[in-house]
Amino acid sequence: MSLKVGVIGVGYLGRHHARIYSELPGVELVAVADCNREQAEKVAQDFGCGVHTKYEDMIGACDALSIVTNTTTHHAIALDCIRAGKDLLIEKPIASDLRQAREIVEEAERRNVLIQIGHLERYNPGIKAASAMINSPSFIESRRMSPFMGRADDVDVTIDLMIHDIDIVLSLVPSRLMHIRAIGESVITDKIDFAKAWLEFTNGCTALISASRIASEKVRTLTVFQQDSFVEIDYQKQEVMRHFKADRKVTSEHIRPETREPLKEELKDFVSCVIDRRRPDVSGVEGMNALEVALRITDILKAGCQACRQ
Numbered sequence: 001m002s003l004k005v006g007v008i009g010v011g012y013l014g015r016h017h018a019r020i021y022s023e024l025p026g027v028e029l030v031a032v033a034d035c036n037r038e039q040a041e042k043v044a045q046d047f048g049c050g051v052h053t054k055y056e057d058m059i060g061a062c063d064a065l066s067i068v069t070n071t072t073t074h075h076a077i078a079l080d081c082i083r084a085g086k087d088l089l090i091e092k093p094i095a096s097d098l099r100q101a102r103e104i105v106e107e108a109e110r111r112n113v114l115i116q117i118g119h120l121e122r123y124n125p126g127i128k129a130a131s132a133m134i135n136s137p138s139f140i141e142s143r144r145m146s147p148f149m150g151r152a153d154d155v156d157v158t159i160d161l162m163i164h165d166i167d168i169v170l171s172l173v174p175s176r177l178m179h180i181r182a183i184g185e186s187v188i189t190d191k192i193d194f195a196k197a198w199l200e201f202t203n204g205c206t207a208l209i210s211a212s213r214i215a216s217e218k219v220r221t222l223t224v225f226q227q228d229s230f231v232e233i234d235y236q237k238q239e240v241m242r243h244f245k246a247d248r249k250v251t252s253e254h255i256r257p258e259t260r261e262p263l264k265e266e267l268k269d270f271v272s273c274v275i276d277r278r279r280p281d282v283s284g285v286e287g288m289n290a291l292e293v294a295l296r297i298t299d300i301l302k303a304g305c306q307a308c309r310q
Contacts, residue, residue: 002028003271006062008055008077010034010043013091014068020267021066022047027271031058059084064114064274066267067091071155075100078115082107087114089270093163093294094287101291105284116270116280117287119167123265125257126233127168130224130240139225140169140207145215148188156192157184158298162211166197166297167282167290168222175203177293184301187214197297 003026007017010032021029031050034040044051052058055077059065064087067077074095081088082104094117095101108115121127142165170177177199184195194212201207220235229244240255273280 002026003274004028004030004061004063005271006030006058006065007032007043008034008058008065008067009069010040011068014066015043016263017066017068017089017267018043018047018049020261020264022049023264024268024271026275030061033058056080059086062086064088064270066118068118071159072096075104078104079107082111082113082115085111085113087274089116089118089267090284090287091118092120092167092287093117093159093291094284095291098288098292098295101284101288105288108284114274114277114280115284115287116273117282117284117290118266119164119282119287119290120262120266121164121168121235122171122282123260123262123269124233124235125238125260125262126235126240127222129255129257130222130231130233130242131172133229133231133240133242134172134224134226137172137205137224137226139205140172140222141210142169142207142222143210143219145210145212145217145219147216147218148193148214154191156195156298156301157211157213158192158195158197158294158301161213162195162197162209162297163290163294165209165211165222166293167286169199169207169209170286170289170293171281172224173201173203173205173207175201175205178202180293180296180300182297182300183304192298192301195297195301199293 005021007014018032021027029049032040032043033052033055037053040051065081066089068091144161144165179200182197184192187193193214197209199207222233224231232241238259242253243250
C-alpha cells in the first residue's frame with residue numbers, strides 16, 4: 001500500500017518536491033496545491049496528480065504532506081495539517097518566530113504527528129561523509145556566499161542562508177550555546193544582506209559563520225578543526241578533504257562520496273520516517289533550535305545597525 005503524499009506550494013522548490021515524490025517507489029503523489037492555479041495545474045499535469053488552489057481541499061486525501069510556502073504561512077498551514085493527523089515536512093525555517101515554532105512542535109507532540117524540517121544540507125553527501133570523521137570539534141568556520149539574485153529579499157540573510165550552517169554547527173557540537181557575537185549590514189535591500197556570527201559553546205568549541213547574498217561568487221564551505229585533524233567540506237562539489245598528522249608530517253585525504261541529490265535523499269528519509277514511525281534527525285525541535293539562534297543573531301545585528309544610525 002502506497003504512502004499518499006501531497007505538496008502545498010509548488011513554486012520553484014515545491015515543484016521539485018512534487019517531482020521527487022512522483023518518482024519514489026511506494027509513494028503516490030496524490031495532489032498539489034497552490035494559490036497560483038496556472039502554476040499548480042502545470043505541476044499536476046507534469047507529474048500526474050490532482051490539483052487544488054486551496055490546500056484544505058487536499059489534506060484529507062493525504063497521509064503526509066510537504067509545506068513549501070512562504071515562511072509567514074507555515075504556522076497556520078502546519079496547524080491545520082497536524083490537527084487533521086497528517087505527518088509533515090516543513091521547509092526551513094520552521095516558522096516566522098519562536099512562539100509559532102513552539103506551537104507547531106507542541107501540537108505535533110500532542111497528536112503524535114511526525115514533523116521534519118527541510119534543512120537540506122544535512123543530506124549533502126559531503127556532510128554525511130565528514131560527520132563520521134568529526135568527533136570533538138574545537139573550531140568551526142563556515143562560509144555561505146551568493147551573488148545577489150533578487151530572491152528572498154524580504155527576509156534577512158540570517159534566515160535565508162545562515163540558518164543552514166547554524167543547523168549544521170548545532171548538530172556537530174554536543175554542547176550548550178553560551179554566547180553569540182555578530183556583525184552585519186543592510187547594503188542592497190532593507191534587510192540584513194551580509195553577516196558574520198561568532199558562537200561560543202560551554203565545551204570550549206567556537207564557530208565563525210559567515211553569510212552573504214551580495215558576494216561576487218557562490219561559495220559553500222565548512223571547515224572543522226579538532227585535536228588530531230581538520231576537515232574541509234565543499235557543499236557544491238559534495239567533496240571532503242581531511243588533513244591529519246602522520247609520520248611527523250601533514251597528510252591529506254581526498255574523499256569523493258557518490259554524488260546524490262540532497263533533496264531526494266531528504267524526502268526519501270522523510271518517507272522512511274513516516275512509514276517506520278521514526279523520529280527525524282531534523283525534527284521540529286532541531287528546526288526550532290536553529291531558528292532560535294538565527295533570530296538571536298538577527299536581533300544582535302539589528303540592534304547594532306540601529307545604534308550606528310543614532
